Amino acid sequence: MKIAFFTEGGYQGKVPRNNQNMRTELAWMCALDADHYNINADIPKYSDRYDLGIVIIPKKNPQFDLERIKKWCSKVASMQEGPHWYFQDYPLEQQIWFYNTLMDMDFLFVHNEIDKKYFEGLTGKDCKIMPSLMIEDSINFPKLNRSNVMIGGNFCQWYGGFDSYITAQEFDCPIYAPSMGRKIENEHWMDGLKHLPYMNWVEWIKKLNTFKYGVHLMRTHAAGTFALNCAYLGIPCIGYEGLDTQMKCHPDCTVELGDITKAKQIAKKLRKDEEFYLYCSNIAKESYKKYYHENQFYNSIKEQLKIS
Secondary structure, X not given: OOEEEEEOOOOOEOOOOOOOOOOHHHHHHHHOOOEEEEOOOOOOOOOOOEEEEEEOOOOOOOOOOHHHHHOOEEEEEEEOOOOOOHHHHOOHHHHHHHHHHHHOOOEEEEOOHHHHHHHHHHHOOOEEEOOOOXXXXXXXXXXXXXXXXXXXXXXXXXXXXXHHHHHHHHHOOOEXXXXXXXXXXXXXXXXXEEEOOOOOHHHHHHHHOXXXXXXXXXXXXXXXXXXXXXXXXOOOEEEEOOOHHHHHHOHHHEEOOOOHXXXXXXXXXHHHXXXXXXXXXXXXXXXXXXXHOHHHHHHHHHHHHOOO
16 A cells, blocks of 8 residues: 655655654654655655555645545545644634644544544544554663663653652652753753753663653543553653553553652652562553554554555
8 A cells, every 4th residue: 555644754765764853743654655745845746646645734834635645645635733732722713724624635544543433423424543653663671770760751741740740759869851843932941850852762762661650640631652662672661651652551540630749659659669660560561562663653553554
């Protein structure tokens, strides 16, 4: 099956396996041997038609010409970008435009089981889960002596950094956070919190490999890459339910939305009970291989798209 992705990215062509910034959407394109085009750019006239065009609708400016893409693709599908409720923050006319665009798709790709239920109910369309993915070629690092705790995001509602910070204090060790696009002013004032500089994906995985614990109490459920990255490395990650990567890879570290009391209890147990820590670490690594390894990803997509 010949596949093309259409996103707001300014590049064109295939994604090589040694790409140093292999975020999830690039990993999808790489694994599916797909071509990429900017969502608003013209497809070169010499290009062949595609069996499937997968459109990742930009969050900031969701309007684009779907009919132009349909001319080059036998079928078109949207791939969810961000949480399923994100479009409801648009002005009303863009909400309606977004909904009508989904209704013009042949089917939809989504992140999680809860997203599948939501979009199937919203649109009546067939919804398929596209699992989050890591391409491992550039990240085969040896396991190091690990210490400290990494929280998964900054201090805003999107990432839930405050929930994670309060819970991470139970580990009684230095707390670190990545620098994300939604990092707010004066986060560096938080006591005992250190920020990593902005870094590409390979640098991020290499740095995460030095940490012993992960906490990502993020209410915004989307691709779930932090929980997935931790699972690949065997780092137990405390997080909220509703996110497939969290629930499948870290079942004993998953809590109900807002249950910081239980999150703290799990943190204390991970710190004090080495047997429990090793159990959670092994479950994470085994679940990563079972559900999210590249071979499993391809088999899942192959079955859903009926690729022979």
